Amino acid sequence: MTRFSGKVVIVTGGASGIGAASAARFASEGALVTVADMNEPADLPEGATFVRTDVTDEAQIAAMVEATVAKHGKLDCLVNNAGIGAAMPTEHLPLETWERVFAVNSRGVFLGCKVAIPHLEATRGNVVNVASISGIGGDYLMSAYNASKGAVVNFTRSLAMECAEIGVRVNAVCPGVIETPLAAGALATDDDREHWMERVPLHRPGQPADIAAAIAFLASDDASYITGHNLVVDGGITAHTGQPNFVRRWANRARTAQ
Template identity: 50%
Template sequence: MADRFKGKVVIVTGSASGIGEATARRFVAEGAKVVLVDRNKDTLEKVAKSLPADQVMACAVDVSESRAVDGMVTAVVDRFGRLDVIVNNAGVHVGGDPASITDEEWRTVMSSDVDGVFYGCRAALPHLEKTRGSIVNTASVSGTGGDWGMSPYNAAKGAVVNLTRALALDLGKKGVRVNAVCPSLTRTGMTEDMMGDKELLAKFAERIPLGRVCEPEEVAAVIAFLASQDASFMTGANVAVDGGVSASNGQPPQE
């Protein structure tokens, strides 16, 4: 694998599992110094210990707390002297009947999935300007279209999609690119219960042209591309990593 990120410093939030862990491993494999960020300290440390000690730094941080995010970014730059990429991947999911969603559940999703993305971008920006670096946000196909029973998550990911566009406009002349990935159903801890439901997976497979769920490593590969100089003229893009789901107009398949 090419050392596209040799000498680069990358922050990946939500990196204790799933897409975040796969992304952190991808950047390490491509030569980067990677900062693993997650609020789950025990799991985060296990991931960190499985990677080369001279390439990783673990920070137990809740991205919904702006001061904690600011402090984390400062600590990263103090240690490594620079910052080249931030991947804002941390997020949570709450669903259900809209009438039953509590204030606390709504704020939990918004504070992690939207506030956390903005806090990461804001804290990283002064350092990314110096390196002409890159931001990659994890959105979702749930941010480009609606789902049944997922209104808080849909609202949050929709915000990330348009925040990505807006930041790309504001930061382009500063030399900072901002893009996002929009995965469909991916095999992660968040979707673990769904992975055991064969009937549900069959329904998804029917709607996904490639006929299967996404693996976190497949999303990580696109994130690494967007962060690299291979994507040097890409900014403001929300890239579907969805097996073709978004190619459909919503009508059912016909034999």
């Protein structure tokens, strides 16, 4: 497939996890990719360029976008993927942690869009933000992360309204639990993993490639009539009302009785 042949795509946080898989997916479909990350990736997809960037810093984001446009002459898609987590009771959460989480997860998305919009207007390009299902519901001990991702979800809708006027689409993906270094702690032991998977109807953690496929879809012309959408990619977690899984319970009971 070459849906992105000749297209220029920036992936922030592209050195690891979902970002690295997205950079690889875009490159495999013909895109010229800029991997913008604070950390240098172990390897880059073919034709990709690494630009060291802290997404919380307006000057660094602006320089990275300008370097991309200077190199390739245009910008077709910005994937705002860089993100960090924090898990702590709110009463003990240092203000600096709250502000750092917002700086990376929310401010970084705003700054990327702010700088990229004029270039995307020129190509009638698009933005894909990486939010989270944690942006559409609450989790235990994750108030800063939940709030910062909630901001991304509604920023995506708001910017989609604004940018529809200039022919630029703006969407987001909302991943569930995905097997990356960010989620490694949550899936560290067999017991933790089993506990998590009880909440995932498809009974497996997502892989970075699962999210990369959804990002590539939203960025492609296949999604040309989609804007302002937050696409949930979570193995069914948020489809669930929260009622107990009695099907599994009955099956386990029957197994124990044998």
